[in-house]
Amino acid sequence: MPTVCPTCDAQVVLPAGTELSEIISCPECQTQLAVKAVGDEPQVEPAPAIEEDWGE
Ligand SMILES: [Zn+2]
Numbered sequence: 937m938p939t940v941c942p943t944c945d946a947q948v949v950l951p952a953g954t955e956l957s958e959i960i961s962c963p964e965c966q967t968q969l970a971v972k973a974v975g976d977e978p979q980v981e982p983a984p985a986i987e988e989d990w991g992e
Pocket of ligand 1: 941942943944945946962963964965966967
């Protein structure tokens with residue numbers, strides 16, 4: 937079941953076996969999307985920004 941990217945409205949297909957809280961990338965805009973719901977009505981939302989850690 938595809939859902940829609942909240943950033944660019946592209947159709948995003950969750951890979952089979954995708955689980956809650958998994959991070960996937962939008963195929964159109966490469967935004968990192970956190971999976972909020974799976975099943976018949978999957979939902980994604982932009983993943984929280986990851987703090988850059990350059991390992992100084
Ligand atoms: Zn997108």
